[in-house]
């Protein structure tokens with residue numbers, strides 16, 4: 001079982017969208033059973049809430065439903081998950097500051113892809129609907145490549 005945690009600031013826009021899209025790509029590949037996927041925020045202001053209405057609306061437009069309820073990152077997450085995948089440099093600082101011994105598990109979500117390495121996923125929260133659509137498109141492409149990559153890596157590991 002490969003355990004993947006997507007992390008952003010509030011856990012109501014980017015990381016629940018990343019979680020939903022990653023699950024969607026796993027399902028299409030018939031690999032959902034090999035993965036455990038979740039998301040969380042470095043901040044706890046929105047804990048318990050549904051994803052931002054604008055993010056949910058954008059997802060619905062593309063036929064996807066975000067069911068996640070926001071939660072803050074917790075002490076056990078770095079032990080539980082194999083990959084802690086953050087959206088931007090501030091998330092990276094916040095997570096590596098809090099969990100100094102688990103830095104090797106933490107990376108920008110884009111750094112596990114060939115095509116998007118080094119890119120950040122911009123925070124759409126204070127912008128307009130166009131920003132939400134752009135984040136959807138970017139995360140769709142990033143998580144598709146990420147799913148291909150991790151499925152491939154995992155199947156090689158289980159052969160050896």
Ligand code: 4NP
Nearest residue numbers: 008009010011012013014125
């Ligand atoms: P997210 O977006 O980190 O992609 O979920 C944000 C959500 C809420 C806030 C900031 C960013 N906020 O300031 O409440």
